[in-house]
Amino acid sequence: MTASNITAPTQFLQVKNEKYAYRRFGKGSGLPLLLLQHFTGTLDNWDPAVTDPLASGREVILFESAGLGRSSGKVPETVAGMAMHALGFLDGLGIATCDVLGFSLGGMVAQQMAQERPSVFRRMILVGTAPRGGEDIMHLEKPSLAKYLNDPQLRGYAVLQKIFFAPTASSQAAGEAFIGRLAQRKEDREPASGREVAGAQMAAFHDWEQFTGERFAYLKSIRQPILVVNGIHDEMISVSNSYWLSQNLPNAVLLTYPDSGHGSLFQFHESFTRQAAAFLASDSQFAPY
């Protein structure tokens, strides 16, 4: 059986009072790669066109944080609370150091983890995310997003196609292919997230826009080699946030994709997985690869 998020069984790990759902598949000489998920996303929202090529060089570990899918507990209302779950999960697996791919909310959790415990990540990939103190983070009330979110004709994955992809024929076609791939997994699926998940995660986004002291100063202490990736027309978390990340992180390469929105990594999955694999394969202390 090929290592794939279409078929990988969901596993469960008990750590203290929580039971976390996760999937772990693939092999290779690379460090394990932890994948941290976006707003309301479950294990089933990881595109096999992204996870599976990465799993050909290393184990990928998809983590379901507390209160999502079949994981127990409540969704924290802060990124720091989510980071505590992810660190506890890695401890439970006995993983001291790994690589990480954090997408959107997951990229914020990854930054928080690196700040709290620098040794936890060797290399980091931050896609469609923002620094603490960033702007235009998940303002779902913006007309460009609200028109889809409030459209009663759109449900489930059809909404994702609209809000994760740019309003061009080429990007929407890529979005249609994306949701087709998500639907390929037929069994052992996670329950979709409800209002309670969304509410708590939105609170965490709002909190993440606040900052005290010098703006972005905390990024100076995250010294890992980092690859920052963003779609150039991202309406959910605008690309300016990735500019701030790469201007303030001491060791980050920025890669932006044209004709794309929040889901740029899914739209250009061949390029993204090639770039990500080349970045992860590097042993250099410098991010450029």
Next chain:
Amino acid sequence: MTASNITAPTQFLQVKNEKYAYRRFGKGSGLPLLLLQHFTGTLDNWDPAVTDPLASGREVILFESAGLGRSSGKVPETVAGMAMHALGFLDGLGIATCDVLGFSLGGMVAQQMAQERPSVFRRMILVGTAPRGGEDIMHLEKPSLAKYLNDPQLRGYAVLQKIFFAPTASSQAAGEAFIGRLAQRKEDREPASGREVAGAQMAAFHDWEQFTGERFAYLKSIRQPILVVNGIHDEMISVSNSYWLSQNLPNAVLLTYPDSGHGSLFQFHESFTRQAAAFLASDSQFAPY
């Protein structure tokens, strides 16, 4: 003899009333790659660590525009004037379509050429450059640049090391290695540029900051796959210009490098040539590679 800018003979091409100096070396299955040079740079300012790896997959053609080095004529005071020389040069060589790497001023000339004659370029690499109507383009009076340019202790390549690289130990060390590589060519060198060259090219930069009509609208018509590259701490042409390029060009990938200034392609020459070669090797209609 290895194809290298350390040893490639300078050649001359007569086109109408001008005689252009150039170097042409390398081979491979790729289209020829035209290299368009920065402010006051001659053929000798092309880093062999950048030209030579690229020459292993294709011919590279280093072009000396009018009034530079041993090319005849006067330096035009507009980018459009420079583009006319470069187009005439390609016509003289009988090259209808090629790829292009335009660095700084050269990236502006490349945009102008693509706008005037879309068929001239298949794929474009624009490094450390700006769109027409950009800002913070070669403001040499800024304290961060003037302190080096007006320092009587600094001459020649020592100035380049300061202004092309970031003020960190790691970037300055890369700058020292860069000027060491430029000095490797011992014979058949070009005369350095004087005040007349600098004055005319500065006039072209000032003109390039002006625009009429909708800002950046002309970029929509440059539909080639484009790779935009910038050092994240570029004092000569700030990275915001590369953000505008990638936000307004319909088909451009942006790559920024950390801990680097205007000369990011020289500082990270291994990464840059690997990325550039991968980009040029693609036959896709889309820029992502």
